[in-house]
Amino acid sequence: MGQISNLLTKCSTWKTGRGCLLFSVLLLFFCLLSPELILRHIISPRADFSRNGWWMHFYEPSHSVGVEGYESFLLGGEPLALNPDFKKARGYLLWDVPVDGNYCFKLVAKEDAVLAIDGKQLACLIGNHLPIQRIDKWVSLTKGQHLFQIRLHNNSGNGGFSVGMMIPPMMHNRLLTGADIAVPVLGSLDTWWRILEILHDGRAISLFFTTFFSLCLLLPLTLENRTTSVLISLGIALMPALFLPVTIKREPYIGEMVHQELQERKPDFVFIGNSMLWSRIDDAYLGQLLGGKKVYSIVNFGGLSAIHYLSFKYLFLPADINPKKVFIFFRRNQFVLPRARTTDSLVKKTIERLTPAPDPLFEQIVHGHSRSVTDIVYDKLLFLFPIAMAQDEVRRKVSDLALILASTWPQNNKSINEGRDTILTQVNNRFSYASGSFRSGVDSESSQQETGKNPYDFYGRVEDSFLPEILKLAKEKNIALVFIRVQERPTESGVVQDSPELQQYMHDMRQYLADHNAALYDFTGDPELPLSAYHDGDHIKDQRRYTELFYRRVGDLLQ
């Protein structure tokens, strides 16, 4: 150690470029240390998370392996006003596979769930409040460590999932124990190679960058000029490429599954919408009321006009069925806010599921132009620095720490966990759009993404929205469209009053739709929708009652 220290001291006193040697050595140290830090703090599993949420069950009796919590409030990561039920969970674990062999993994979920091993997707369930699904998948694993990544996207209500496995040669269910899930021995070269392999997701490009980076570190030994400095700075910039965590690739396109289902059911009426639709219409009950007609809903939770457009174009149209009508549910002026809810990580995943490939119009409207060189470079950067994908987890931890700090402040005699959850709920309620406490001009749904023109100038904005394309596609396929505007939550005094701007907006929209052979029904001001009919936000408490109301109000359009 003394000799190394002497060497370092000598190096550091050398003039100009020689100092860079030390600089490079330190970078190398950092690179070597960081994977361990990341493994311990980001990737490696935590024990009991003590939250009222989500567990990964490794077969009965259920054994909890820490899921990294759930997100119902994430400042910045998700809009504050999102429905608190809109949750997702992620879990990672590094498992030391005891022997080579074929392993069977069973994924059971009520919602969307994905299981990936070493970055390769093994099982994927798509479920929006469908009955519990189960999938068994066999995979061949070699002895040694493998990284498991499990994701759950719970749309609302009760959810959860479990992963089971069968291990050869015993072929019986076995729990993963704490001993199995361990941070590897850092002294072993094999461990480091494995970590590198896992973190690099087996991509050749990683090897290239690792080599390049090493060259950058070695170059100061021979060069003293400005090239050295430039290369070293490039080395720093590229350094995070060494920490590539496993990433799940583009979400699978769910279109084929939906097309098949639509073709089998041949519905008379198709509904497209988000949770507004989900909390209002009971497909089966509406079918009964209509005398045995078939109703099919395509619900994308959290989706707004962009998602409706993609659902219409990629889930409904390719099925090539001829329903009597297609109903699209919406709120306020969302059809002229095309960029709203298109950028957060959850919605991005939904968009990937809805489209077999990036949609040109979507790209143009959401990004304001066709993909430019800048966008392509940005994508490449993200590819080089996929650790950026871990930001949701890290930011949530900061938020958790703040909750703990806040709940341990004086005058709070609750337990830390209890206090933390209470504050979380209070924050959600306070900043919920439904609380009605935002100043005028602040629309939590549109966030800060929709600036510029007046958001209620229908004719000024409609051409930059998805509405003309939806109408055009419907006309081409001879589909009758009906747009349903849902009533927002009334105030405490029971009043639902549109501003003059919004009234003008709705007038213009109605006229525009009529010009394009589409209908509009507006539920705003309906006397049968008092505050007591609402659950949380704009969601309705009783789905069946609303379905009846819908049947009575829109009956003419359902013939």
Next chain:
Amino acid sequence: MSFNSIDFLLFFPFVLLVYWFLPRRTQNLFLLGASYFFLCYIHLWFGALIFLVTAVNYGCSIAITRWPEKKKSFLVLALLICLGVLAYFKYASFFLENIIALLNNFGIPFSQPVLAIMLPVGISFYTFQAIAYTIDVYRGDTQPCYDMIDFALFISFFPQLVAGPIERSRVLMPQIRSSRHVSPEQFQQGLLLLIWGLFKKLVIADNTGLIAFKVFSLTDPSFFLLWSGVFAFGIQILADFWSYTDMARGSALLLGFKLSRNFDHPYFARSPADFWRRWHMTLSYWLRDYIYIPLGGSHVDSSFRRGANIMITFLLSGLWHGASWNFILWGAYHGVLVLLNRVGEKLFSPIRILLPNQLHFPLLMFKILGTFILINIGWLLFRETEIQSLWHYFQLTPWSATAQDNQIARYLFSLTFLYSLPVFLHGLLYFWDKNRRGSRNNYAKDLLLLRPILAACLLLGVLILRSPESATFIYFQF
């Protein structure tokens, strides 16, 4: 083009690479072209405006030297054009709006014309830099620059073009005229400044900015909730502006230029006057040298005049920040604070000598904390543009708040505090380091050890803690 944009990430390495392979003379021409590209990238028309300001000051400064008997006229001409451009683009709507409101109040009906004036980016900064140069030439403090390219580069040098620091000719001009060199250590230092700036913007300013945005979006924030938003805004504006300066200094250093410091840990200020010696230092010195001292400064006989000089300077400082009453109020508030501070200093300085040594540190802490609170009260005036809302906010009382709002406020305070920790830790380390620097011989060696570690940690921090929504730099609007 913003420093935190992907466009700059492509633009700057290209400029850097080409720049260092060019001969000195061509380097300036290339930098000038890059600077105009940097500005015209936002709007082509902005280039024409900065060219006008450059041409006027270039011509007037040479004319001042060539025809000394008419130098006052040329100075007035340069000032009229620079201030006229600033007044038109920045203040025309504000003044017109207020004049019409006044006329309407007196019963003279007057409808307001619709003025669609776009505020050119960086106008407040480069006009002030140009004015300072021409005044310096007028006073004989600096020689005029006869080389148009050098002068145009002095006005439009892209790292400091949009939000300062406002450089003096005696600092920047010699660097433009001479050949530049950059040592590996300077290169390392420049990179660190860039990364530290990026961290402050994307992690601290943008994250705390979201908190402030949400709180100020509420119609009815209670007392503690409001002040948690103000605290978040206080951190946001510091990190946002400081980050721009750091990135400007860092990128300039990589090009071989040393720009002035603009911040010296202002939230560790011991008094309001000390705050202004640490916050936006180049603007404070500009106001001191070109407004406060010419008004007579503190060397006037009457205490009323002394006070008036301070108030005028701070009111103009407020107005410089924006054409709105809340900025003027903010300036006035700081003027009053500085005046009260002076009075307090006079009254309490004899008592302070009598204090035992043990009380000096608690007193210092008290001063820092007190100043911090006073500065934050000022930030409320700065953030809230509606006077009616301001009035309502100042009427809020702690005991009228609900328990729920108090809990939320605690959470938001804690969240802001966690995000702001690096800024405060940096301050503490800076003062600790400043104290021991003199006693150590191998300080430079220590830095070689520290910088790469810091750079790597900050980069990692940017990648995993950055806010998903990044706002434009606040000072871009000034």
